[in-house]
Amino acid sequence: METINWQGNITFLYYDDLARADEFFQKTLNLSLILDQGWAKVYRISAGAFLGAVDKTRGSVRASSPDGVLVGFVVQNFDQVVAELAQRGIEFINPPAQNPEIGIKSVMFFDQEGYKFEVQEFLLEQDIKEFY
Structure with missing residues (x-):
């Protein structure tokens, strides 16, 4: 069981x-x-x-740095999401790019305290089946 x-x-x-x-x-x-x-x-x-x-100051974890964290958001409309985030004032670390080696579109940005976020869209058929 x-x-x-x-x-x-x-x-x-x-x-x-x-x-x-x-x-x-x-x-x-x-x-x-x-x-x-x-x-x-x-x-x-x-x-x-x-x-x-x-x-x-209140949580159970004493985080000394945001360096060890990457929060990823999976989307199916990458170009539209990136455009909307840019309109909302997000400054991207790198230009949006496609990585053919792993089959994703991706872009990253930081929040106001240094946590890194990634927006990604999966492009390979086997990944699309798992994520969407």
């Missing part, structure tokens, strides 16, 4: 300025706030995928 049945995933990021992170997630990234515990907030990315923002 299998008892493990994961229902979703929450990736938590730790912030000095939680209010600024909240504004970024809701207004810039268009994520819906689904849980507000004051010093911790959770946003829905998609069914079963969530992003948490935590006041750095």
Whole structure:
């Protein structure tokens, strides 16, 4: 009998300025706030995928640097999403590019506290079947 049945995933990021992170997630990234515990907030990315923002002084993890985290967003309309993010003020680290070696379109950007985010669209048939 299998008892493990994961229902979703929450990736938590730790912030000095939680209010600024909240504004970024809701207004810039268009994520819906689904849980507000004051010093911790959770946003829905998609069914079963969530992003948490935590006041750095209150959380259970003492994050010393955002360098070890990359949050990836998978989309099917890469060009449109990139254009909309640019209109919302996102400055990309690199120009949007296609990587034929691994079959993705990708672009990356930082948030206000240095966490790195990636928008990617899978292009290979076997990956499309898994992700969309």
